Amino acid sequence: xxxxxxxxxLAIEIISYKNCPCNTLPDLWHTLHNSFNLAENRPxxxxxxxxxxxxxxxxWPTFSKQEFRDIIAKYLLSxxxxxDHICHRKVTT
Numbered sequence: 001x002x003x004x005x006x007x008x009x010l011a012i013e014i015i016s017y018k019n020c021p022c023n024t025l026p027d028l029w030h031t032l033h034n035s036f037n038l039a040e041n042r043p044x045x046x047x048x049x050x051x052x053x054x055x056x057x058x059x060w061p062t063f064s065k066q067e068f069r070d071i072i073a074k075y076l077l078s079x080x081x082x083x084d085h086i087c088h089r090k091v092t093t
Contacts, residue, residue, distance in 0.1 A: 015022045017031035 015028060015031060017027070017034070020027075022028040022031050
């Protein structure tokens with residue numbers, strides 16, 4: 001039964017530093033901070049960017065702020081918060 005299988009660990013539980021798991025936010029902060037500082041001021045080879053094929057620009061039709069708000073309002077109540085906890089709310093300006 002697929003719905004009773006063990007869930008994968010969260011990313012914060014998988015990250016480890018010096019073979020020790022980062023189980024707390026301070027440990028995670030320390031690990032990420034040290035990792036960033038190790039890479040800081042190192043030379044970066046960006047030549048691979050020239051090998052990425054260029055894509056044509058898409059010309060979008062113009063629309064007004066009101067047209068945008070009308071479309072968003074149509075779907076305002078039909079959306080639900082996702083895993084990122086971002087949900088739509090009515091914006092008034």
